[in-house]
Structure formats: structure tokens, C-alpha cells
Amino acid sequence: MPTNRVSQLGYLGIDVRDVPAWQRFAANVLGLQSKGTDPDGTLFLRMDENHHRFALHPGGRDDLAYVGWETKDADSLRAIAERLESQGVAITWGTTAEAQVRRVVGLIRLQDPSGIATEVYFGPLVEFERPFHSPRAIGGFETGDLGLGHIVVSVDDYEASLRFYCDGLGLKLSDFIEIEMGSAGNTMIAFLHCGPRHHSIAIGQFRAPKRLHHVMLQLRDMDDIGTTHDLCQDQLVPITSSLGRHTNDHMVSFYMQTPSGFQVEYGFGGRLIDDAVWAVQLHHAPSIWGHRAPRATPLAEQIDTV
Template identity: 30%
Template sequence: MVRYRKLGRVELNVTHLESSRRFYEQVVGLQYVDTGHDGEIRLRCDHDHHNVVLHMAPEAGLRCAGFMLEDMAQFEPLIERLTEAGLDVHETEPDTCHARAQLRAVRVFEPLVSATLEFYVPLPDSERPFRHSVTRIQRLGHIVFNTPDAARAIEFWRDVLNFRESDSLGEFVTFMRCWPNPYHHGIGIARFERRCLHHVNFMVTEIDDIGRALSRLKSANSDVVFGPGRHPASDSVFLYFLDPDGLTMEYSFGMEAFAEAHPREPRRMEPTPGNLDYWGSVRDPRCFTRAGANATPDLIGEKV
């Protein structure tokens, strides 16, 4: 069985690189790391070398989602599973891995959510202390994909990639954890008519980080589109807001943790307003829906 440490990286296409960099540094609270060979901006929100990459592109959306494997031994069963599922596995060249602070990495294009996925192990000496700025981000939390083919996508992530279901809200969204990572979900798969980004989440250290974000987002003219509230499924306090391209981002505090052995069974909850938010916030229609199409598979072997 394939074992993961966590969701480790998210790469985004943005239409105005410098304004997006300012937003993610000064408003979201990420730390600048460096600029890549093609001008991409690398940022971090924990001790990893980097967690977010911003690429200049004509249309905003998801470029790649990267999952950190538990160790090098996970590549063999992962590649075997992906190949048996009919996907082409692309080994990342050593020079590119080194530029990304990776010991080894492979990429595939997953057609059900229409996203490039990366699976990697970081270089052993790539961790650095993270300096908190405007908020005390704890880690990159999760990513949720929109797809019209949600049922088949859930099967793929469960049966091929060995993610574990935690809960679902009807057929609206299913939350899955990067097993054996204990947190309630590292990904979500949401039913939607387009294949695009639903949202990216950043976990914060204290509930006060949610409260302080409200005035900061207002000052930055970033629309808050849902919350603050509390999700019954994961027990997380949340706040959703839009980046300069209208991509949905989330701060959240707190989350249920699962034991590796003998966890509780996943629940199927009705997608009622009360099961979306205990506190009764009203979701703005722009929330979760404004992203452009995910990046196409021709970028799968791109160099840094």
C-alpha cells in the first residue's frame, strides 16, 4: 500500500504574477523563497523548501498538486498502481528534482479531475525555519477538485492512490485523507460541471488568526465569500476568500484526526446548509467556481 506524508505543494497559474506574489505574501502570509528559471515564484507556509508556486499564464487555475510520499520505498508500488490504471508515469529529471529540492519525483496527468499530480520525496536537507508574518500559518492543509465525474474520481483516489475516505456530503463533495496522515482530509472531490480548482486551504495556528484575517482581507479588497463558520464534517473553523484572480482560498483552524489503525467509518451526511456550516453563514456564488480550467498534460514534463 502506498503511504503518504501529506499534501506538500500546490502550483497555481495566475494572470498577474507580481500582484499575486504581493497578495500571497502580504495578505495570506506566505514567505518568499526564490524565483525559478522561467520566472515562477516559489513561496512557503511551513518548514518545507516551498509549498506554493505561482506561474504567469493567460488564465488562472490549478497547474499541479504535489503529494509528499512517506519515503523512497513508496515509488515502486505507486508506479505499479498508476501503470496498471493506464496512466503514463513521467520520471522527473535529476536536475529538475534538485531545483525543486526533491530527491525523486514522478508526475502523472489524472483525467478524472483533469489535473497534473506530482508524487515526491524531498531532499533530506531542504527544510528551513518558517517565519510567520501577518498570520500564523501552520501548514498547507488541503486541495479540493471540481469534476463532473466525481464518483469515478473517488474510486481512483481510493483504489489506486490509496487515499482514505473520511466523510461525504451527499454527492456534493467527498473528503479523503492522505493515508496514513491523520488529518480529516488532504483532498476533496466535489461534483461540478467543470473540471477546475475548487479551493486551496491553509491551516492556521489559532482561532484568532481567522478573526484577524477578516479586517486584513477587507483592507486588501479581497472578497470574503464564505464564513467565518464551522464545518460539521471536519470540525474546522473556516474562512473562504478570493485571490486577485478570483481563485478561492481558505483559512481554517482545527481538524479531526484519525488513528492509523481502526479509524471510525466514513459518514455520509446530507448536504444541507447546517451540514455545510454550524454557524449559518451564507456562501457567495463566486466561492469555489471562478477558477479556469486546470493546466493541460503537455506541462507534465516541464523543467524548472
């Protein structure tokens, strides 16, 4: 196990077609705070004391643009860069100007085995003097050392990706969910952690329209899950997966569709990992209960409303 590792999922860059739609969605539904825009139109969104956790870049892909992994200091960053290079991964050191754009002290750029732009950095800009204020009446997000949440991505080569994230970046296996995919056979999803959060990334070699399947935001208050679920129904934000509790991280959550087509999981109460006692597990179901796909309105209800 590498001694110098990434410590949290720190920021995400997302390429979005409709920045104004995202600005409304982020503020009015997710409860994220706008942190203004850069001259190139990049919209920053924050969810805690960090300058930002999301950078939305105007573009045409509506998908993940890059993933930012935090490590603790310059020595750790150098050690991670040297290890990745020894494994044949091409590294580019970010310039001072590039670090300023990301609001970090230093960073390296590379690609994961699927070509997902990946950055490892240290020294994020933290603004305790500008406390986070959600535009919605919610109790805030579980972040800090746990990072921004988690992402689930589709990869081209499952084994190569597992080696990259574990042996290269230094994440550890939490567990696997083996999912039946009909005629495509079974697919294994690997859940990886780099701190106490159960997983910061999950990877699977499944067919998907986008790299980013979903990003999970964890709330501090269960009632915020309920009120946001109500809000989605009132505002006709598509709920893509009903309330449920996951088998592996025990998160109670539901999923909604974003203006970019991928999903946001809005969750509460995920269990944490203590590496001293955690043992890798296998699951055959993603959920203990719930997380159902939307169903068509039953005929009886359609008749009632005629």
C-alpha cells in the same frame, strides 16, 4: 487498501496571470513567505520549513497547474508507480533536472482521470536552517506531517476519480457531503485523507469555472482567523463565505477570493482522523453554522449612509 500510499499533500503548482498581485496578496493577506523566483519567473511561497509549498507559474489560466503528493521513500514511490501502471495509468519518471526544479529527490508524473497534472514524489528539500518567518504577525500554519492543507477540485468523472485517488494513490474516504444543487439535483462531494488531516482533497462532479474551488490553509491560532477576517474587510479583499464551522472536519474558517478567482479557506481547529476508530460518515449540510454567502446591503442601511 494499498500498503504504499501517498502520505501528505506536499506542494501545489498554480498557473497565475498576475504574479506581482499574488506576491502582495500572499505576503500581506495570507502571511506566506516569498522564497524567491526561478529564472522562468516561477514564484515560490513557503509556510513552514519546506523550501516551498506553492509554486506560482506565470501563465494565463489562473488555476491549478499540478498537485504534488508526498510519499515516504524511493521504494514507496516505485510501488505506487507500479500499481498505477497496472491500473492503466501512464507514468513518466521525472528526470534529475526536473526533480531539482521541484526541490525533491525523485518524482513521477501522471494525470488524474480529469487530466489534472499529478506528481508523486519523495525527499522534499527541508530547510530548518532557514526558519519560516511570516511577513505578518501570525502564529504560523499547521503543516508538517499534515501537509500544506487541503484542496477541493471539480472532476469530470466522480466514480473514476474516486477509484484513482483511493485505489491508485491510496487515500482513504473520510466522509461525504451531499449537497442540493437546485435544478441540477444533488451532488456528492467525497472527502479523502492520507494522514491525520481530515481531508487533503475533496472531489465532486460539479460545474465550476475552474478545477480548483479552494485551497485551505490551517492556522495555529484562532485569533489569526479573526485578525485576517478584519484585514480582508479593511483591505477590501472579497470575503466569499462568512465565518463558520464545517460539519465534517469541524474547521472554523472563512473564505476569501484570490487574485486568480478561486478561493482560499483560512481555517482553525480542524479535527484529526485516527484510522483505528474512524468510520465513514454522510452529511447533508456543509456547515454547522455560518459560511454564508455575502449579502447585499439592506435597503435601510443604504438609506442611512446616503
